[in-house]
Amino acid sequence: MSNETLNWTAVCKVGDILPGTGVCALIDDHHVAIFRLGTDTFYAIDNIDPRTGVSVLSRGLIGNLGEHLVVASPIYKNHFDLRTGACLEAPEHSVRTHRVQVEGDEVLVALS
Template identity: 55%
Template sequence: MTAWIDVCAVSDIVPDTGVCALLGDEQVAVFRFGDNEVYAISNFDPCGEANVLSRGIVGSIGERKVVASPLYKQHFDLRSGECLEAPEKSVRAYPVRLTGERIEVAAN
């Protein structure tokens, strides 16, 4: 059974930006894309070796919704965590959902 952790209200995140949440000892970058799309990936940027992805620039490359790392500008797919420039540097993607006005991230 999946354990869902309440992170914040969707209104706590400005559209097309992200925030960092702590799930246990893991930093997770939670993004709001547009009004009601939410995504969660690891906050750790493996290229810059720092927890900064929640501060990246959210956008699209073709049909893919991505965040550009604020350090070296690699793009990470918000759905899968794949690093577009270096797939071997991909990050974990977390299941995320809206429950009413609350954002929940799967803890396992």
């Protein structure tokens, strides 16, 4: 899918997300967690923890499990791959990923 056909939404400024952390944004009534790794790498996944139904994944700890770049849910500590949305412990609890791009100092997200 090309960038021209995606519906991009500006969610925050780049400086609003400290490296190694995440924030939550509401896009069309959909809770999205946006994570910043390093200075210029961003990922976005659903923010709702599928096991609990609570909007908390943006508050999770970011790390690596083997080759997986993950966020650990702050409630039950399930690990979600930031690249694919897969829940490593329970694949049936996987979440959607969303596209992220930076234009100037704005972080934009397109829902998948």
